[in-house]
Amino acid sequence: GAGVSQTPSNKVTEKGKYVELRCDPISGHTALYWYRQSLGQGPEFLIYFQGTGAADDSGLPNDRFFAVRPEGSVSTLKIQRTERGDSAVYLCASSLSRETGGQEGPDTQYFGPGTRLTVL
Amino acid sequence: ELKVEQNPLFLSMQEGKNYTIYCNYSTTSDRLYWYRQDPGKSLESLFVLLSNGAVKQEGRLMASLDTKARLSTLHITAAVHDLSATYFCAVDYLAGNKLTFGGGTRVLVKP
Numbered sequence: 570g571a572g573v574s575q576t577p578s579n580k581v582t583e584k585g586k587y588v589e590l591r592c593d594p595i596s597g598h599t600a601l602y603w604y605r606q607s608l609g610q611g612p613e614f615l616i617y618f619q620g621t622g623a624a625d626d627s628g629l630p631n632d633r634f635f636a637v638r639p640e641g642s643v644s645t646l647k648i649q650r651t652e653r654g655d656s657a658v659y660l661c662a663s664s665l666s667r668e669t670g671g672q673e674g675p676d677t678q679y680f681g682p683g684t685r686l687t688v689l
Numbered sequence: 690e691l692k693v694e695q696n697p698l699f700l701s702m703q704e705g706k707n708y709t710i711y712c713n714y715s716t717t718s719d720r721l722y723w724y725r726q727d728p729g730k731s732l733e734s735l736f737v738l739l740s741n742g743a744v745k746q747e748g749r750l751m752a753s754l755d756t757k758a759r760l761s762t763l764h765i766t767a768a769v770h771d772l773s774a775t776y777f778c779a780v781d782y783l784a785g786n787k788l789t790f791g792g793g794t795r796v797l798v799k800p
């Protein structure tokens with residue numbers, strides 16, 4: 570079946586601008602995650618949704634970052650007043666809930682291809 | 690704060706030989722994952738290890754978990770070029786559903 574999809578694949582913006590990054594999770598996955606990966610590093614957690622609500626947003630670096638998932642499926646990560654330090658690949662992942670289970674483990678996270686954000 | 694460390698950071702392998710990647714983490718964890726990432730691509734799930742002593746194998750890759758030592762290993766048997774990639778371990782702390790990743794091990798298999 571279809572995996573996690575993210576749009577756009579690349580986004581170039583100027584410092585101070587507003588950007589939105591979109592994630593379409595695997596159908597039926599109730600949990601959705603956003604991570605950020607800088608060059609040569611492992612992904613860093615940003616926020617986790619269970620259904621429509623943000624269950625854990627402890628990874629958001631500051632109040633310029635915000636994410637929504639209004640209908641419990643598609644999610645949008647919003648970044649205001651972008652800074653050069655925001656440049657990174659933004660990864661989205663989805664999973665079944667821990668209670669529901671899955672083939673590879675109760676809640677293995679499946680990652681999308683990412684959005685490469687470049688702030689000039 | 691949970692810390693996850695992998696070593697080595699870079700591993701140059703010869704085809705046909707065996708190698709091990711190590712993943713240490715700092716606090717008690719609920720589960721540990723291994724992912725593979727090809728250049729410019731996203732992460733592909735390899736293994737999830739759920740309990741002490743867990744061992745999983747797929748092809749030339751075998752992962753194990755020792756929760757008492759807070760250590761997981763990824764063993765590569767008879768390396769082949771197709772295994773060239775970056776390998777990440779990730780820990781799910783206290784079932785919080787947020788993964789903390791190691792810095793990755795970049796593997797290059799040379800003929």
